[in-house]
Amino acid sequence: MLNDFSKLNGAFYIGDWIPWLAFLDLHGCVRKMKALEEKFDHLFDFVYDGHKANREAAKSLEPRDMVGLLVELMDDPSLDVKPTYDSVKGFTQAETQHYGMLQKNFVRRFLEGKLVNIDVKGQSFELIPFGSGRRMCPGYSLALKMLMCGLANMLHGFNWSLPCNMKIQDLSMEEDFGISTPRKVPLVAVLEPRLPRHLYQQP
Numbered sequence: 001m002l003n004d005f006s007k008l009n010g011a012f013y014i015g016d017w018i019p020w021l022a023f024l025d026l027h028g029c030v031r032k033m034k035a036l037e038e039k040f041d042h043l044f045d046f047v048y049d050g051h052k053a054n055r056e057a058a059k060s061l062e063p064r065d066m067v068g069l070l071v072e073l074m075d076d077p078s079l080d081v082k083p084t085y086d087s088v089k090g091f092t093q094a095e096t097q098h099y100g101m102l103q104k105n106f107v108r109r110f111l112e113g114k115l116v117n118i119d120v121k122g123q124s125f126e127l128i129p130f131g132s133g134r135r136m137c138p139g140y141s142l143a144l145k146m147l148m149c150g151l152a153n154m155l156h157g158f159n160w161s162l163p164c165n166m167k168i169q170d171l172s173m174e175e176d177f178g179i180s181t182p183r184k185v186p187l188v189a190v191l192e193p194r195l196p197r198h199l200y201q202q203p
Helices: 002-010 019-024 029-057 066-074 085-106 125-130 140-157
Strands: 158-161 190-193
Touching (some): 140 158
């Protein structure tokens, strides 16, 4: 879904250039965007319904993630302006897509020791997705911390390998067209747990 989102963001849409042809949807962009929107709606409905059910089952349960906190704010009577379900869903979707695009493009940008002396405030083009100057992304610091934490947990919890005796030299580094230059050939990795089974289960 994130790959489809990034491709549609960078796709050529003739309606942007010739507005009176927009209704024809010649490239099918509008149809694909509506189908993708339905997929995201189903996903977030499933996630939020699960959080609501858990919260109702245990009234004293403290929120353990961002979604749980947002669900709690929606029902908080002390707030003058409470977030609606649509606004919370939109916020979560934007953050999910942002995080996904950062995660896909962060590592091969820093191969061969390029991470040394990188300026994360927009002076180095390796981090240009964050923008620069007064209009740079205000959440870049949080995004970096989330990325490092997630990557560290994945490396700590699993052993990673390439499938079918594939070698590193066999990996295709070609890039596809899109707003975040995704890989043309998706990377497939095989992972196996390296920690005791009970550590992968939520208490």
